[in-house]
Amino acid sequence: METRQAAGVLSEARRVVVFTGAGMSAESGVPTFRDALTGLWARFDAERLATPEAFHADPDLVWGWYEWRRARVRRAEPNPGHLAVAAIEARVPAITVVTQNVDDLHERAGSQAPIHLHGSLFAPRCAGTGAHPATFPDVEAAMAAEGGRIPPPRCASCGALVRPGVVWFGETLPEAGLTAAVEAAASCDVLLTVGTSGVVHPAAEIPRIAAGAGATVIQINPEPTPLDRVATLNLRGPAAKVLPAVVAAAWPGVSA
Ligand code: BJW
Numbered sequence: 066m067e068t069r070q071a072a073g074v075l076s077e078a079r080r081v082v083v084f085t086g087a088g089m090s091a092e093s094g095v096p097t098f099r100d101a102l103t104g105l106w107a108r109f110d111a112e113r114l115a116t117p118e119a120f121h122a123d124p125d126l127v128w129g130w131y132e133w134r135r136a137r138v139r140r141a142e143p144n145p146g147h148l149a150v151a152a153i154e155a156r157v158p159a160i161t162v163v164t165q166n167v168d169d170l171h172e173r174a175g176s177q178a179p180i181h182l183h184g185s186l187f188a189p190r191c192a193g194t195g196a197h198p199a200t201f202p203d204v205e206a207a208m209a210a211e212g213g214r215i216p217p218p219r220c221a222s223c224g225a226l227v228r229p230g231v232v233w234f235g236e237t238l239p240e241a242g243l244t245a246a247v248e249a250a251a252s253c254d255v256l257l258t259v260g261t262s263g264v265v266h267p268a269a270e271i272p273r274i275a276a277g278a279g280a281t282v283i284q285i286n287p288e289p290t291p292l293d294r295v296a297t298l299n300l301r302g303p304a305a306k307v308l309p310a311v312v313a314a315a316w317p318g319v320s321a
Contacts, residue, residue, distance in 0.1 A: 067298050068307070071283045072314035074298075078255040081157045082246075083150050084271050085164045085171070085304075088260020088286060092305035093141040093170055099262065116234050120192070124226055128217035131229040135186045138168040146259070146304035147174035149312045153257075156316055161249035163242075165261060165268050167231050180242040182268050184231035192217075193225025238267065250274040259285045260304050263292040272296070285311075 075081070087097035098111055113119055120127045151174045154160050162179040164171055167186045171179040189199040199220060218227045232238055247270075250256060256275035263269045269292075276282045276295045284296035285307045293299055300307050 067300050068310050069314055071298050071300060071311050074255055074281050074283065075153065075157070075257075075311060076315040078253075079158050080249075080253040080255075081153065081160045082249050082253045082256040082271070082275060082280075083153065083160065083162045084246075084250075084256060084258045084261070085150070085162070085166060086259070086261025086263075087166060089146055089150075089164070089304050090141070090144070090166055090168055090170050091260065092144040092146065092303055093168075095138055095141050095168055095170070097260075112234065115231070117236065120226075120228055120233075124228075125214040125216045128229070129213055129215040131186065131231075132215050134167075138170070138186055141168070141170065143170045143174035144305040146306075146308040147171055147176075149308035150259075151175035152312050152316075161246065161253070163246040163249070163271060165265070180246050182232070182238050182242055182246060184229075184239070186229065186231065188230030189218075189227050190230050191220035191223060191225050192228035193220060193223050199227040243267065246271055247274060250280075251278045253278075253280050256280050256282045257285065258282060258292055258296065259308065261286070261290070261292070263290045263295075 087095070091097055114127055114130055147170050150162060150171060154162065154176055162171055162176050164179050164181055165183050167181065167183055169185070169187060191199055199218070219225065220227055250271045251274055253275055256272055258272045263272070272282050272292055272295050281298070282296045283298045283300065284290070284292050285300045285302065285304055287301060287303055300311070
């Protein structure tokens, strides 16, 4: 019932925002942020590791964690949920895909220019100036060291450590991306929020901005979240199952 309602709203929409979090990639085998610490990493707290303070205190530990995650994402494939987002993108007049994810699975599924509010696992930068480009050491070596500490490389220009190109707690989000996301949320008629716990700000404000501006907010998540109250429609279930069902109901004959 709710799938059909969501499909009806989506097929009529002129301006759509798709806002995604870690649950979007869960069925590709990428652990969600708050489930990420499995195996050898189980004794660490993700919210502590994803900070500038953790990197300064123990760069080898933090770089090793990101190399482990980058290797996992390289082995992962987009799931039917990512493909469904790309299918929506091909069918609505205007769409903005805004992701909190640091993987590249939306791009690999065919989304044209997703906004990465929290950066990327694939864009390392100099921790000294932030301006100098940086490259990764050999990926096979990183994979071989899976689960272990790895010293970060040094910036070829200034010798400072190279850091992951992600946004840590206490850091500002990329200004252009955040502005574009806020503008899209404020002017869309439908916002789909998929696989996010909705607790990390300022990103979590994006669905709230859309709802405040009168958009229909559709949430897809197997679990309740603080966004339940913001959403007009709550579709309980995994992204890789629910999103293709919505696309199939919105545009019969289209398989994502
Ligand atoms: C499925 C599924 C399936 C499972 N299908 N679904 C206002 C109030 C309170 C605090 C703050 C505030 N404003 C700012 C703050 C501080 C802080 C913050 O928000 N803290 C909160 C934790 C309380 N924010 C910041 O520090 C931000 N910066 C900032 O505000 O700068 C301004 C400033 C600067 C200096 C001084 C003061 C202010 C920066 C936030 C950066 C977040 N970065 C991270 C790490 C990125 C790198 C990395 O990956 O390592 O981004 S944290 C982490 O959380 C990551 C994620 O993108 C983000 C969101 O998580 P997400 O995607 O929602 O994942 P999960 O795991 O939480 O949830 C998964 C969901 O999927 C669940 O709901 C599941 O049920 C669901 N699911 N399987 C669909 N198959």
